[in-house]
Amino acid sequence: MDLATLTRQYDFTGRTIVITGATGILGGEMSCALIGCGANVALLDRNLEPGRALLERMGPDGASRAFLVAADVLDRQSLEQACEAIRGRFGRIDMLLNGAGGNKPDATAGPDRSFFDLPTEALRWVFDLNILGTILPSQVFGRVMAEQREGVILNVSSMNAFRPLTRIAAYSAAKAGVNNFTQWLAVHMAQQYSPRIRVNAIAPGFFLTRQNEFLLVDKQTGGMTPRGQSILAHTPMGRFGSPEDLMGAVLWLLSPASAFVTGTVVPIDGGFAAFSGV
Numbered sequence: 001m002d003l004a005t006l007t008r009q010y011d012f013t014g015r016t017i018v019i020t021g022a023t024g025i026l027g028g029e030m031s032c033a034l035i036g037c038g039a040n041v042a043l044l045d046r047n048l049e050p051g052r053a054l055l056e057r058m059g060p061d062g063a064s065r066a067f068l069v070a071a072d073v074l075d076r077q078s079l080e081q082a083c084e085a086i087r088g089r090f091g092r093i094d095m096l097l098n099g100a101g102g103n104k105p106d107a108t109a110g111p112d113r114s115f116f117d118l119p120t121e122a123l124r125w126v127f128d129l130n131i132l133g134t135i136l137p138s139q140v141f142g143r144v145m146a147e148q149r150e151g152v153i154l155n156v157s158s159m160n161a162f163r164p165l166t167r168i169a170a171y172s173a174a175k176a177g178v179n180n181f182t183q184w185l186a187v188h189m190a191q192q193y194s195p196r197i198r199v200n201a202i203a204p205g206f207f208l209t210r211q212n213e214f215l216l217v218d219k220q221t222g223g224m225t226p227r228g229q230s231i232l233a234h235t236p237m238g239r240f241g242s243p244e245d246l247m248g249a250v251l252w253l254l255s256p257a258s259a260f261v262t263g264t265v266v267p268i269d270g271g272f273a274a275f276s277g278v
């Protein structure tokens, strides 16, 4: 391997990737990184307004290779329509990054809401978004890959999937489901359709974003909550991740550099999982 060959593997020119939750904090960063590496990127989200700022951030050349598409990852019909529109715009779909996901306060146990009182609706919302919201896009866009006998699916799990964190039972269980589904789909695609279709996941550790801010930052003081402090104390690198910390693993798993890697979940956690606390 020489430098030119290595670099070519990370050139996504002419490749089309669909990113769900593309206008979110992590999804937005991944979208910009892929645009920067030459890809055509379909930015799929249910609310397109934040996507306009993303297009500006990409600059005219980047924005010319980006396509904002409205779709709900829990609505099969809207995904089918998005798929048609993306194929119309770019001609093909090579990759899917399942970025939509999250947790919400109502599904989080705490001093004012015990586990026993978590509303069914809130629990279902978290399960649906993280599990079905990964499976349904994989059905719709995975079918395209099965037909062309080639493709890559990258899911977004969480460190909660390996060892659950306190308070967030539904989110932890849902992300454990994402790990399991990643392995299942990797085997299914390779055996039933083509070994050239790979399915992997990343498991981000702790990144300060909308979905967890209410747990990590004290609204009144703006300082860390005890939970936030405990996370930092258990992270050998001593900091939260920043979205760009994910990009090396994301680009590797989407690129031919990981051609023999499928069914894995890669932690990006500053060493959190490795540390026993002592």
Ligand SMILES: NC(=O)c1ccc[n+]([C@@H]2O[C@H](COP(=O)([O-])OP(=O)(O)OC[C@H]3O[C@@H](n4cnc5c(N)ncnc54)[C@H](OP(=O)(O)O)[C@@H]3O)[C@@H](O)[C@H]2O)c1
Pocket (backbone or CB within 6 Å): 020, 021, 022, 023, 024, 025, 026, 027, 044, 045, 046, 047, 071, 072, 073, 074, 098, 099, 100, 101, 102, 103, 129, 133, 156, 157, 158, 159, 203, 204, 205, 206, 207, 208, 209, 210, 211, 212
């Ligand atoms: N932040 C972390 O520390 C962390 C750690 C581990 C894993 N993750 C995972 O990383 C992924 C991205 O998280 P993030 O922190 O960047 O969250 P985020 O900023 O809230 O981004 C999630 C995006 O998904 C969109 N979305 C929600 N429901 C949708 C639906 N039904 N259909 C289409 N799009 C939908 C959201 O749109 P709206 O704004 O309209 O809701 C938002 O744009 C998630 O899977 C999350 O679980 C995050």
